[in-house]
Amino acid sequence: MTSGIDKPRRAGYDQRGIHVLDGCTPWPEDLAAQYRASGHWRGETFDRLLRAWVRAHPRRTALVCGTRRLDRAQLAREAERVARRLAGLGVRAGDRVVLQLPNVPEFFTVFFGLQRLGAIPVLALPLHRRSEIVHLCRLSQAVAYVVPDVHQGFDHRDLAAEVLKESPDLRHVLVAGDPGAHTPLDGPGAPDLPPAPDDASEVALLLVSGGTTGLPKLIPRTHDDYAYNVRASADLCGFGPGTVYLAALPVAHNFALGCPGVLGALHAGGTAVLTDEPDPDAAFALIEREGVTATALVPPTARMWTAAAEWGDADLSSLRLLQVGGARLLPEHAAQARDAFGPVLQQVFGMAEGLLNYTEPDAPEEIVLHTQGRPLSPDDEIRVVDEYDRDVPPGATGRLLTRGPYTLRGYYRAGEHNATAFTADGYYRTGDLVRRTPTGHLVVEGRVKEQINRGGDKVAAAEVEEQLVHHPAVLDTAVVPVPDDLLGERTCAFVVPAPGADAPGRGELAAFLRERGLAPYKIPDRVEALEALPVTAVGKTDKKALTELARELKGSPRA
Numbered sequence: 001m002t003s004g005i006d007k008p009r010r011a012g013y014d015q016r017g018i019h020v021l022d023g024c025t026p027w028p029e030d031l032a033a034q035y036r037a038s039g040h041w042r043g044e045t046f047d048r049l050l051r052a053w054v055r056a057h058p059r060r061t062a063l064v065c066g067t068r069r070l071d072r073a074q075l076a077r078e079a080e081r082v083a084r085r086l087a088g089l090g091v092r093a094g095d096r097v098v099l100q101l102p103n104v105p106e107f108f109t110v111f112f113g114l115q116r117l118g119a120i121p122v123l124a125l126p127l128h129r130r131s132e133i134v135h136l137c138r139l140s141q142a143v144a145y146v147v148p149d150v151h152q153g154f155d156h157r158d159l160a161a162e163v164l165k166e167s168p169d170l171r172h173v174l175v176a177g178d179p180g181a182h183t184p185l186d187g188p189g190a191p192d193l194p195p196a197p198d199d200a201s202e203v204a205l206l207l208v209s210g211g212t213t214g215l216p217k218l219i220p221r222t223h224d225d226y227a228y229n230v231r232a233s234a235d236l237c238g239f240g241p242g243t244v245y246l247a248a249l250p251v252a253h254n255f256a257l258g259c260p261g262v263l264g265a266l267h268a269g270g271t272a273v274l275t276d277e278p279d280p281d282a283a284f285a286l287i288e289r290e291g292v293t294a295t296a297l298v299p300p301t302a303r304m305w306t307a308a309a310e311w312g313d314a315d316l317s318s319l320r321l322l323q324v325g326g327a328r329l330l331p332e333h334a335a336q337a338r339d340a341f342g343p344v345l346q347q348v349f350g351m352a353e354g355l356l357n358y359t360e361p362d363a364p365e366e367i368v369l370h371t372q373g374r375p376l377s378p379d380d381e382i383r384v385v386d387e388y389d390r391d392v393p394p395g396a397t398g399r400l401l402t403r404g405p406y407t408l409r410g411y412y413r414a415g416e417h418n419a420t421a422f423t424a425d426g427y428y429r430t431g432d433l434v435r436r437t438p439t440g441h442l443v444v445e446g447r448v449k450e451q452i453n454r455g456g457d458k459v460a461a462a463e464v465e466e467q468l469v470h471h472p473a474v475l476d477t478a479v480v481p482v483p484d485d486l487l488g489e490r491t492c493a494f495v496v497p498a499p500g501a502d503a504p505g506r507g508e509l510a511a512f513l514r515e516r517g518l519a520p521y522k523i524p525d526r527v528e529a530l531e532a533l534p535v536t537a538v539g540k541t542d543k544k545a546l547t548e549l550a551r552e553l554k555g556s557p558r559a
Contacts, residue, residue, distance in 0.1 A: 021094060021120070021203045024220045025410030025418065028426070032201070035405040038379060040232075041224035043200045046115040049227060049267065050076055057269055060241075063105045063262075064290060065274040070105055072266075075112065078105075082113030084189030086144065089172050093118030093197050096140040096206065098133065100124040102151050103251050103274040106176040106185065108262070110146055115204065118197030122206045122218065123252040126151060126276075127457075130162050130517025131467070135215040137167035139413060140206060145170055146185065149177030152276070157182055162517075200224040206412060207254055207352040210451065210458025218412035219352050225406040226258060229356070232376050232406075234264035236358055237294065237321060237346070243270030244318070246286060246295035248278035249456075254352040255296050255325055265294075280308030288314050294321035296348070298456030299329045300487045302337055309340040316341065321361070323348050325372075326456030327488045328444045334369045347372050349444055353428060354407025355380060357442050371441035380404040383427060384436055397435045397445045401427040450543070452479070455487035457521040464513075464522055468493060471512050473501040478533055479524060480547045482554055492550040493524035496532055503529035528553060 027035070035041045044052075050072075053062075058073040070078070091097065097114055099121040101107040114121045122140045124133060137145060145163060147156035157180040160173040173182040200223035207219040221229075237260050239245075245265035249256040251274065257263060262272040273290050275282065278301050286292060297305065302324045309316065322341050324334075325348030338345045343365075349372035350356035357373030375382060384398040385391055392398035403409075403426050410418040421429050433446040452459040461479040468477040476496040481489040497503040504512075506527040513523050528550070534542040 021220065021412075023413035023415075024203060025408075026201075027409055031405075031426075035224070035228075035379065038405075040228045040377065040379065040405040041200065042227065043224065044227050045196070045198060045200050045202075045223040046112065046204055046227065047196045048198070050079065050112050050115070053266055053269075057241075060269065061271045062266055063108060063272055063274060065103070065105050068105060075105075075108060078109040079112035079116055080193075081189065082109050082185070083116040083193055084191075085174075085185065085187055086113060086119065087117060087190040087193055088188065089144070089174075089183070091117060091119050091144055091172075093194070095119045095144070096122050096142045097144040097146060098122045098124050098136055098140065098142045099146050099252070100126065100128065100133065100156065101146060101148055101176060101252075102126045103247050103276050104148070104176070105274065106148075107251055107274075110176075110185070111205075116193065116196055118202070120203055120206055123208060123257070125208065125250055125252050125519075127519045127521060128208075129514075129519050130159060130166075132216065132517075132519060133159065133163050134166045134517075136208065136218070137163060137170050139218060141169040142167070143169055144172040144174060146174045146176070149175050149180065200227070208252075209352060209411070210460075215460075215463060217414050217417065219408055220410075220412050221406075221408070225354070228377075229354075229406040230258045230260060230263045230267055233258065233260040233356060233358075234268045236360070236376060237264070237323075238361055239264050239268035239270060239294070241269035243268055243294055244273060244290055244292045245270060246273045246275065246283065246290075246292040248275055248283055248295055248297065248301070249326075255323075255348070255350070259296070259323075259325075259348065259350060259356055261296065280305050280312065284308065284312060284314035284316065287316055287319060291318040293318055294323070295319070296323040296325065298326035299324060299333065300455040302329065303333055303486065306333070306337045306340045319344055321346055325349060327453045328372065331369050338365070338368065349373050349442060351430060353430070355402045355404065355428075355430065356406075359441070367439065367441055370443065371437060372444045374439070374441045375402075375404075377404055377406065380407075381427070382436070382442075384434060389423065395435055395437070397433055399448055400430045400432045400434045400442070402430060403427045452481040452489050452491050454489055454491060454521055454525075459491055459522050461491075464491070464493065464518070464524065467513055467516050467518055468495065468509065470516070471504060471509065473498050473504045474509075475499070476533055478541050478543060478546055480543055480550050482526070482547075482550045490525040491522075492553075493527045494530050494533060494546055494549075495527060496530055526553075 054072045054076045062072045062075045063070045174185045176185045203220045204223040209217040265272045322344045323346045347359045356376040359368045359373045383401040431448045434442045464479045475498040482492045484490040510523045534545045
C-alpha cells in the first residue's frame with residue numbers, strides 16, 4: 001500500500017496525502033496496524049486485484065449470463081472502456097455513483113470501471129424505487145446514476161427522470177441499453193485516464209443497509225476490509241479454480257457480491273453465472289447446464305428449491321455448497337434442505353456492516369442444522385450483552401456487539417446515529433439477539449430493533465408508517481410483523497381512519513405507496529382497520545399488543 005508521504009496536501013486529502021471521504025470513520029491506528037501485521041489487510045485495491053486475476057488466467061471464463069460469456073481479459077477491457085466513458089463525463093476519484101443494475105455483466109464492468117477511476121459505487125438494489133434512490137443520491141451526493149432501460153417490466157428511465165429532478169448533485173444518468181432521453185452507457189470516452197488510485201485504506205464501495213428506523217444508511221467498505229471479507233470467505237468455503245458460482249440473489253447485495261459471492265469466485269479463479277430467475281425450474285436448468293458448484297439463497301427460496309428437488313429430475317450432482325442466509329433458517333427447514341440436497345448446506349449469518357458467521361463445510365450435522373455459524377475471522381471480537389452492555393452468562397441470550405477487521409466503525413454521514421450504534425470503544429451494536437454455544441457458534445434468537453425480515457428483505461416499520469400517514473383517509477398507523485411459513489415474516493399494517501373517512505383497504509393503500517415510490521416488498525401484505533391503536537402505560541403505541549392481534553388475525557381472510 002502506498003504511504004502517501006510525498007503527496008501534495010490538497011482539498012479532500014489528509015496530512016499524509018491520502019484521499020479522505022468526508023463522513024467516514026476510520027479504524028484506530030493500533031487496530032489498523034494489527035490487521036496489516038496479521039495479513040488480513042494486504043494493501044490491494046480492487047483494480048489491482050482484477051489486474052492480478054487477468055494476469056493469472058486471462059482466458060478463463062469470468063462471467064456467464066444467458067448466451068454471453070466474458071473471460072477475465074474481456075472483463076478488464078470492458079471495465080477500462082467504462083472508466084474512460086465516465087472520465088469523459090467528468091467523473092473523478094472520490095465521486096459517488098449510484099449503481100442500480102440487475103444480475104448482468106454490465107454490473108461488474110461498471111463496478112470495476114469505477115474502481116479503475118477511484119470513484120465509489122453506491123450499490124442500490126434492483127427493487128429500490130424513487131423514495132430509496134432519491135435518498136441514496138442525496139445522502140451520497142452522487143454525480144451519476146447507472147440503470148438498465150427496462151427490467152422485469154419496470155422502466156428505470158422514467159424513474160431516473162424523477163430522481164434527476166430531486167437530486168441536486170446528480171449530473172448524469174447512464175443507461176445500459178436503450179437510453180431514451182438519457183446518456184447511453186456505451187459511447188466515446190476520455191482518450192487517457194489518470195493513474196489508478198492505489199491506496200487500499202480508501203473507501204471502495206458503499207453498501208446499503210437494511211434500514212431499521214427509516215430510509216437505508218450507507219456502509220463504507222474499504223479496499224482492505226472488503227478484499228479480506230472476500231478472500232477469507234472464499235478460503236473458508238473452499239472456492240477454487242473449479243468453482244462455478246450461481247448468483248441467484250441480487251449481486252448488489254453483500255451476500256451474493258462478496259460472501260464469497262461473485263467476487264469470491266473470481267478471486268479463486270472460478271466462474272460466476274448470473275441470473276435474475278431464482279425459481280427452481282430456471283435455476284436447476286442452469287445448475288445442470290453450467291455445472292454449478294455453489295450458490296446462495298434466502299430461506300424462502302431455499303424452501304422452494306427443497307420442495308422442487310424432491311419431485312424434479314434435474315441433475316444437481318455438481319452442487320457442492322448451498323449457502324442459506326439473510327434470515328434465520330429454522331432447524332426443520334435446514335433438515336429438509338439437507339435431505340433434499342445432501343451434505344452441502346451451509347448456514348450463514350452476516351450483515352453488510354461486516355461480521356460474517358458460517359457453519360464450516362465439515363461441521364457436524366448438529367451444528368449445521370441448529371446454529372447460524374461461527375465468526376469468520378480470528379480477529380472478530382464478539383460480545384453478548386444485556387441492555388446495559390453487561391456481558392450475559394455463557395449460553396444466555398443477549399445483544400450482539402462486534403468489531404473486527406471488516407466491520408465498519410461508522411455509517412457514512414450519520415454522526416447522530418453512530419453515537420448510539422457504536423460503543424465508546426468501537427463495538428458495533430448489531431441489533432441482533434443471539435446466544436453463543438460452547439463451540440463458539442451463534443444461534444440467532446431475534447432482533448432488538450424494530451425491523452421486519454420479509455424473506456431476507458428488511459422492512460423498516462417506521463418508514464412504511466411514515467408513508468401511510470400521508471394518505472388522506474389514514475389518521476394513524478402501525479406496522480408489525482406476522483409469522484409466515486414461506487417468508488419467515490410478512491407485514492401487517494393497522495390503520496385508524498381519519499374522522500368521517502372509510503378505512504382504505506390494502507389495494508388502495510398499495511397503489512398509494514407505489515405512487516409514492518416505495519419498493520414493492522415494503523408494501524404491507526395485509527391491512528386491518530382499528531378505531532384506535534392500543535397504547536402502553538406511558539402512552540406509546542403498544543406494538544407488542546398489535547403483534548399479538550396480528551397473529552390472532554393471521555388465519556382470517558386478508559383485507
